[in-house]
Structure formats: C-alpha cells, structure tokens
Amino acid sequence: MKVLAFYPDRCVGCHICEEVCSQTWFKVTDRDKSRIRIQEHDDGSISALYCVQKGDCIDVCPVNALTRNKQGVVLLREKQCVGCLSCVGFCPYLAMIYHPDQSQPFKCVACGNCVDECPAGALEIVEVETPSAPGPQA
Ligand code: SF4
Numbered sequence: 001m002k003v004l005a006f007y008p009d010r011c012v013g014c015h016i017c018e019e020v021c022s023q024t025w026f027k028v029t030d031r032d033k034s035r036i037r038i039q040e041h042d043d044g045s046i047s048a049l050y051c052v053q054k055g056d057c058i059d060v061c062p063v064n065a066l067t068r069n070k071q072g073v074v075l076l077r078e079k080q081c082v083g084c085l086s087c088v089g090f091c092p093y094l095a096m097i098y099h100p101d102q103s104q105p106f107k108c109v110a111c112g113n114c115v116d117e118c119p120a121g122a123l124e125i126v127e128v129e130t131p132s133a134p135g136p137q138a
C-alpha cells in the first residue's frame, strides 16, 4: 500500500510540509488544517504525526464511511460520514484530525504533495504491505 514515510534525521523543522498540505486541501496556509504535524521536542528531536494507513479506524466508524482503496490508502467518504468523531478519538497515531471549520475530520491520503516540496528530502511515498485486516477492500 501507499504510505507517507518521514525521516526525522533529515527534517529541518521548516514546516513547509504543513503549509503545502493545508494549501492542497483547504486553500489556506494554516497548520491546524494540515494532515501532517511536525513536532519539535524539548530534547531537540523532531517527529511527525500523520496517518500510516493502518486502518484500525475502519471498523470503528458506525456508518462505514472509512474504507481502504486499491492503493491501500484509507479514505473518509464525506457523503457517508456523520461527523461523530469516533475515529478522531480512537486513532492512536492522532492522525485523524478535526477542525471546527468543518464537521467531518480529515487525514493524510498519501497524495505526496508535501514530498515534492520538502527541501530536505525528509518525506517520501513508499510501498509497504497492506495490513490484512480490518475492514473491506474498496
Ligand atoms: S517540509 Fe520536510 S524538512 Fe520541512 S518540516 Fe516538513 S518534513 Fe521537515
């Protein structure tokens, strides 16, 4: 499946990826509307929060709005989502994101736009094996 990979040793903390992401999906530059979150820690280390397409949330959604596509990417079908936010509370990666400007949450779909703009080569779209469960394949 297609998934975003982050290499913390290369990341320079410029946050360009967050700007690119919010521009891509919301046409604004707003970190709170980015599907990737770069976190700088007190010890100088850097980490990133984003969806790793594991798909455990698929079975949490009460209306089957979450599904995995042929590329293995977990998608939120907006027409079906009722905005209960169960997936937001569930996600152990804090990768299903809610913003009060819209009723439905959002997540990384491995579009790769941030990869193209990262000046440090710290992001990549990679192919990994799709987890066998849970949830139906779309
Ligand atoms: S664009 Fe690249 S270098 Fe900049 S914060 Fe994001 S991952 Fe790190």
Ligand code: SF4
Residues within 6 Å of the ligand: 060, 061, 062, 063, 064, 065, 066, 076, 080, 081, 082, 083, 084, 085, 086, 087, 088, 104, 105
């Ligand atoms: S917020 Fe939408 S996608 Fe998430 S669990 Fe609720 S209905 Fe499903």
